[in-house]
Amino acid sequence: MTVYGECFCGAITYTVSGKLRDARSCHCSRCRKAFSSQASAYALVDPTEFKWLTGEEFLTAYIGLNGAGLMFCSTCGSTLCGVFDGQVHGVTLGCVNGDPDIQIDRHIFVGSKATWEVLPEGVVTYEEGPPGL
Numbered sequence: 001m002t003v004y005g006e007c008f009c010g011a012i013t014y015t016v017s018g019k020l021r022d023a024r025s026c027h028c029s030r031c032r033k034a035f036s037s038q039a040s041a042y043a044l045v046d047p048t049e050f051k052w053l054t055g056e057e058f059l060t061a062y063i064g065l066n067g068a069g070l071m072f073c074s075t076c077g078s079t080l081c082g083v084f085d086g087q088v089h090g091v092t093l094g095c096v097n098g099d100p101d102i103q104i105d106r107h108i109f110v111g112s113k114a115t116w117e118v119l120p121e122g123v124v125t126y127e128e129g130p131p132g133l
């Protein structure tokens, strides 16, 4: 399947010519800041299957000391993808269009979630990371 995504203003669009993997929502304090939200909503991609379609010149990035970071639209501020060592590592699910045929199957670091967040019933949660990660 092909997945399409775009930022809020529509200047930047991308495609993933394969399946998204390992959709997760992380509730740690760092992800709350990075995603400006109660948690992240993120899925991994195969870097070779990811391609920018339009607006690559509007991208800006914040890269941390460990080589991991995020890329944003410099016009509207949408966070589009995560990068690691210069390659796209995953996409933010909020910028994916339509049905990417994947569901968030784990809510991680709920032990440090914001006091104001109420978790939905029935979701799979881990106080920290899931075992084996």
Ligand SMILES: [Zn+2]
Residues within 6 Å of the ligand: 007, 008, 009, 010, 011, 012, 073, 074, 075, 076, 077, 078
């Ligand atoms: Zn934009």
Ligand SMILES: [Zn+2]
Residues within 6 Å of the ligand: 026, 027, 028, 029, 030, 031, 032, 040, 109
């Ligand atoms: Zn996190």
